[in-house]
Amino acid sequence: MRTGMMALAVGLLAPVFMPALPPVWLMLALPVAGLLVLPFRSYPLVFLLFGLTWTCVSAQWALGDRLPVALDGETRWLEGRVVGLPQSGDGVVRFELADARSRHDKLPTLMRLAWYAGPTVNSGERWRLAVKLKRPVGLLNPDAFDYEAWLLAQRIGATGTIKDGQRLAPARGAWRDSIRQRLLEVDAQGRGGALAALVLGDGSGLSREDWQVLQDTGTVHLLVISGQHIGLLAALMYGLIAGLARLGIWPLRWPWLPWACGLALAAALGYGLLAGFDVPVQRACVMVALVLLWRLRFRHLGAWWPLLLAFNAVLLFDPLASLRPGFWLSFAAVAVLIFTFGARLGPWRWWQTWTRAQWLIAIGLCPVLLALNLPISVSGPLANLFAVPWVSLVVLPPALLGTLLLPVPYIGEGLLWLAGGLVDWLFRGLAVIAGQWPAWIGPSLPVWVWALGSLGALLLLLPRGVPMRVLGWPLLLILLVPPRERLAEGMADIWQLDVGQGLAILIRTRHHTVLYDAGPRFGEFDLGERVVLPALHKLGVAKIDLMLLSHADADHAGGALALMRGINLRRVVSGDPPGLPAALRAEECETGRQWQWDGVHFQLWQWSDAEDSNQRSCVLQIEANGERILLTGDIDTHAERSLLDSPLAVPTQWLQSPHHGSRSSSSMALLKTLQPESVLISRGHGNSFGHPHPTVLARYRKQGLRIYDSAEQGAIHLQLGRFKPPWTMRQQRRFWRDPPAVAR
Structure with a gap:
């Protein structure tokens, strides 16, 4: 039976890693094949085929329900x-x-x-x-x-x-919405949003600063309802009944174990109802039910069996749950605990159990977090050491009780006022820790490096005395400082990041890094912080030698301040320094300035008669091994005419589409003079400006240009100096993505 359950798990997971779903005829053939092998008692194969079919059909239903x-x-x-x-x-x-x-x-x-x-x-x-x-x-x-x-x-x-x-x-x-409004309106010492997150799983009331503190300290799971909250309440109810029975207070005519399991499940379901029964809560309730069933009837089966059953139950209920990072983190955390505390020869003291659990979970989840491209909290073990019991035993009881007693005058509001103050103290302490040790975003890793690091984590989770356990530390450290392949001299590695209606282009030579524009910022929505900075960390960029902001518009320079705060930024140059924040200390773009880094040639140009910020865009030409790219910012046809009289008016293989392909740019004179072979367009999908304009696209096609559009192809990666086509993110096939667009 265990083999069949493992085969079912593999079948349920397999389609998520497929680049495309199988055709409909094959989906229909899979259950038929399962029925054919059933007489031969090949139950694992039957379970595998069933899981594979169920996930494929569910995924196809979800895809079929998309907007035409x-x-x-x-x-x-x-x-x-x-x-x-x-x-x-x-x-x-x-x-x-x-x-x-x-x-x-x-x-x-x-x-x-x-x-x-x-x-x-x-x-x-x-x-x-x-x-x-x-x-x-x-x-x-x-x-x-x-x-x-x-x-x-x-x-x-x-x-x-x-x-x-x-x-x-x-x-x-809409009783949940009514409760949320009461929580936000009640005097909770300014922490009504945090209480709404804790009680209802609604994190919209938390500020950006709050989220950053929680992420830096690895405590997001404490303030937004997760399996831990559901399991905690069930454990408290179970422990209460067990404690009463041990003290002789529980009635003898009522068997304490069935009552403890039943009331614990009722508490979990009640909390789930309050939280809206979304998928993470459903997953937690399923796991709690199976654990309680195991405790009541099947204690001899061990801990791995109910975990496998819960894993399959969640995927049967929601086959696409594995697309969520939280699915992997929750099951991985439980698996680490089972592996760590199971089959030990002797018990640990309570304080050893608590402290070691935090560090071992951090080690065990490190490869998982890197695989999921999530930040790793350096201070997580320390922060959770006191934050978990604080929230679980001090904050949660008055928060839940206060919510239930809100109809009672003064009592419910008083409890919530107390819970809000306790949460505020928690955030003050976490902010101090986050200020000293922010979260770390690891670089992208080759598969073999990740596998070695995962082996190191596994070795460190083994009991002391196991041979070769000490090798876990150097293997795990490979994840932190992976080997890097350096670019050849005279080559430039270029990424046009997908930042929506804006621009951010990363240029790397063997030893230097240039960032042309920093991505957009609209209000509090900062793509420099949310997209550009994490992408730089993932690409292994530790410093930026030059950030060249073409001009001061928010779609090009909006993310600059976030980058200045988050990475070692050595110099800033712009075509419009007065329009930028003074903190950037931007220098003027100097027309004609040239320099060479690692055999790659750079040259700047700016229109001297510019009248607005777009026209003042600082243009950058890059040449590597005879292959050129021209980054133009938002210049218009007037600036283009002046550019054609500059030394930059030479045949250029790559052109960054001026002003996102607007009608006021990309003149035919510019295209005929530069004779580009390909054009890069950075713009937002369905943007309100109509970029790129159909007239401009027709102009590109008339000249025979290959068009690479971030809205259709995602981030675009090319290596200047190799004279080869670029690689685009949509070439990384996933069944939920539309097929990659062909360069037009």
Whole structure:
């Protein structure tokens, strides 16, 4: 039976790693094949085929519920019901709309919408909305968060921006939203948002600074409902009944073990109901139920058997759960604990158990976090040492009890005031730790390096005295300082990152790094912090010798301050220094300035008669081994005419499309003079500016240019000096991504 369960787990997981789903005829043939081998008692194969079929069919259903390509970018009037907990922040209301209907078009079952400067939206309301619809796409960068996979796992078939709308019916049965409003309004010493996260799993009330502190200290799991919260409440209820029985207070006519297991499960389900029963909560409840069943009836089966059953139960209920990082982290953490504390010859003292558990979980999860491209908290073991019992035993009881007693005057509010103060003390302590030891984002690793590091972590989890255990430390350290392949002299490695409606291009030579533009920032949404900085860390960039900000517009220079705070930045040059924050200390772009790094030639140019920031863009030409690229910022046709009289007006293989391909740029004179072979476009999918303009695209095609568009192909990687086509992120096939676009 265990072999069959392991085969089922493999079958349920396998499709997630496939570049494409099998064709429909093969999906139909798999269960038939399973029935054919059933008489031969090949049960593991039957389980494998069943798991494979179930995940493939579920994934195909989710993909089939996506917005049709014909409606991408279209605006439609539709009606639907608000579900979940709407989020408000930075002047934007975001929520999910279910059961949407349009007069003529079939729409996805669930959509995620954004309403800029919109009214208050409550869960359970029905709305009629004018929505600009988009297929579920996201930014694609090396080893970054995959937004498209997350949307598919959530069964969200479309996103959209609301243009107008009207409420058709008030909220019905939205008691969770009502509780959230009470938690946000109650006097909780300024920590109502944290209590809403702890009680309801709604983190929208936490500030960016709060999230950063939690990430740096590895304590995100404590403030947003996870399996730990559900399991904790169940354990407290079980421990309470067991303690009463041990003290002789529990009635003898009631067997304490069945009552303890039953009440613990009831507590877990009740907390899950309060948290909305989303997928992480469902997963936790399944695991708690199986653990309690194991405790009640099957104690002789060991700890690994219920973990395997819980693993399969979660994937059977939600086959796409493995697309979420939280799925892997939760099961990996439990597996590390079982492996660490199981089969020991002697018990540890309680304080040894608690301290070692934190360090061993940190070691065990290190390879998992790197594989999932998540930051690693250096201070996590220390922070969790006191944060876990503080939240579990001190904060959570008054928070839950205060929420339940909110209808009782003074008592519920008083308990929440106390819980808010306790949470505030927690954040103050965590902020001190985070200030000293911020989270570390590891570089991308070759598979063999990751495998050696994982072996090192496994060795360190073994008991003392095991032969060769000491080799775990050097093997684990390989993950921290992996070997790097240096570029050849005279070559330049270039990444055009996918930053939406903005620009960020990374240029690396053998020993130096240049960043041309820093990505956009719109309000509090900083792509420099969220995309560019993590990408630099993943690519192994420890310092930037020169950050060249073409001009001061927010879509090009908005992320500069975040980069200055997060990486060693040696020099800043810009075409428009007065328009930038004084903290950057940007220098003027000097026309004609040239230099050479590691055999790669760089040259700057700026239009002397520029009248606005776009025209003042600092242009950079890079030449490696006779192959050239021209980075143009947002210059227009007037600046282009002047450029044609400069030394940069020479045949150039690569052209960064001026001003994202706007109609006011990319003149035919520029294209004929430079004679580019390929053009790079950086722009947002379905952007409101209409970039790139159809006229400009027609001009590129007329000249026979190959067009590489970040909105269609994600981040683009080329090695200047090799005269070879680039590699794009959509060439990394995943079944939930649209096929890679061919360079036009």
